[in-house]
Amino acid sequence: MQFIDQARITVKAGRGGDGIVAFRREKYVPAGGPSGGDGGNGGNVVFQADSNLQTLLDFKFKQIILAENGRRGGPNKCTGASGNNIVLKVPCGTEVRHLETGIIFGDLTIDGESLVVAFGGIGGLGNAHYLSNRNRAPEKFTEGKDGEEWLLHLELKLLAEVGIIGLPNAGKSTLISVLSSARPKIADYPFTTLIPNLGVVRKPSGDGTVFADIPGLIEGAAEGIGLGHEFLRHIERTRLLIHLVDASALNPLEDIEIVENELSAYGHSLIDRPRILVLNKKELLDAKNLKKLERKLNQGSISEVISISAIMSNGLDILLNKIWSKLEI
Numbered sequence: 001m002q003f004i005d006q007a008r009i010t011v012k013a014g015r016g017g018d019g020i021v022a023f024r025r026e027k028y029v030p031a032g033g034p035s036g037g038d039g040g041n042g043g044n045v046v047f048q049a050d051s052n053l054q055t056l057l058d059f060k061f062k063q064i065i066l067a068e069n070g071r072r073g074g075p076n077k078c079t080g081a082s083g084n085n086i087v088l089k090v091p092c093g094t095e096v097r098h099l100e101t102g103i104i105f106g107d108l109t110i111d112g113e114s115l116v117v118a119f120g121g122i123g124g125l126g127n128a129h130y131l132s133n134r135n136r137a138p139e140k141f142t143e144g145k146d147g148e149e150w151l152l153h154l155e156l157k158l159l160a161e162v163g164i165i166g167l168p169n170a171g172k173s174t175l176i177s178v179l180s181s182a183r184p185k186i187a188d189y190p191f192t193t194l195i196p197n198l199g200v201v202r203k204p205s206g207d208g209t210v211f212a213d214i215p216g217l218i219e220g221a222a223e224g225i226g227l228g229h230e231f232l233r234h235i236e237r238t239r240l241l242i243h244l245v246d247a248s249a250l251n252p253l254e255d256i257e258i259v260e261n262e263l264s265a266y267g268h269s270l271i272d273r274p275r276i277l278v279l280n281k282k283e284l285l286d287a288k289n290l291k292k293l294e295r296k297l298n299q300g301s302i303s304e305v306i307s308i309s310a311i312m313s314n315g316l317d318i319l320l321n322k323i324w325s326k327l328e329i
């Protein structure tokens, strides 16, 4: 499952400071030589990949990015201060393109990697540079150059390997929230989730993979009913599905069938995708009824059933071990 997050921004590097015209003034030196300093260089706009970031959402609110201008030169051949660079953090996997031509400026993939996307203008020259035998008192200087300005298109591509599916209210968002640092909205009504939530789930060794919690599926989802249609398209690219079922529902078997039928009706061999059947909310059933339900499901089911309580973080280790072994990572 690939999610594309994008943003459109303008970056403008700092302008170089102007050179200045000045002459030395010293006691007993009636005509001091030219001493105008150069302007400082403008600051660059720099992007830096940061593995703690997951989205380009910040850029929806910050669309124009300016680096600092260089300062003017000073007397006594003092060079003006350079403008500071502005360093913006972007998630790993951000591709930077020129908006109009599509030319790729760079692809930031490794944590800490940086890319100058707009160079600051160079500072102008002060009149001290123009001293010659013919002109002992030059009045000439140059202005600082403008910094580069670009309209950029940022695109972040994330690939989810594991999709969490199920009827509305099964606890899909609750599950991703206890497995990862994702903090989706959770509520006791159907269709709480309107867009997929992504979370990185890690093994104790630190490796991990992206899970996606998608909106609830209902009967007819494959034909576009409810919110399911669009999201079934997305899960075509996952390697593993977690089919989450509310164990406390009136008829969990029927619920499972609805989701299975949707996978099948959708086609694209979604029904053949490896998946794990997971009963959530197990704490709402007494031990005897839970066993009965598990046994019933194991009889005709697609795979062995794992019972968990997402809300109480119960049974998650067993589930995760199963996931890692199915993914072979």
Ligand SMILES: Nc1ncnc2c1ncn2[C@@H]1O[C@H](COP(=O)(O)OP(=O)(O)OP(=O)(O)O)[C@@H](O)[C@H]1O
Pocket: 166, 167, 168, 169, 170, 171, 172, 173, 174, 175, 185, 186, 187, 188, 189, 190, 191, 192, 193, 194, 214, 215, 216, 217, 280, 281, 282, 283, 284, 308, 309, 310, 311, 312
């Ligand atoms: N193990 C559990 N025991 C009891 N209640 C639970 C459990 N897990 C989740 N819930 C509750 O179930 C409700 C639905 O949870 P959640 O929003 O995670 O479902 P969802 O499958 O993401 O729904 P939707 O498809 O509408 O987005 C919430 O009120 C949540 O607190």
Ligand SMILES: [Mg+2]
Pocket: 172, 173, 174, 185, 186, 192, 193, 213, 214, 215, 216
């Ligand atoms: Mg949800």
